[in-house]
Amino acid sequence: MASELYRSIYAVTAKIPYGRVTTYGQIARLVGNPRLSRIVGCAMHAAPEGLPCHRVLNRRGELCGAFEPLGKDTHRLLLEMEGVTFLPDGRVDMERFLWYGPEDK
DNA sequence: AGTATGACATAGC
């Protein structure tokens, strides 16, 4: 960490409103490089506690499946607790809860 | 210090 890019990523991630989700690509875009999606993932891997990384999903609307010890069940529960509804596919309703950026706030 | 791989996404075929 200690990188400015990381700071930006964490900043954006921390700005995700309650009950809203976003994608790696979206964060990457907000940071300035739509192709940094992988870096965002790396940043999440090293994400400090307090960072709502559970609100960060992949393009499918699913958590990358790498949500450690908690597991996807806890993940789903966490989002549902915030008011995010899940589709029968097990994916988040992106059309309704996808965060389009600070301006959407 | 260089190579390989990655919590992804987009474009091309």
Added chain:
DNA sequence: AGCTATGCCATAC
């Protein structure tokens, strides 16, 4: 419409 190939930056070996 689904799969392959490429891009980006950082971390790990």
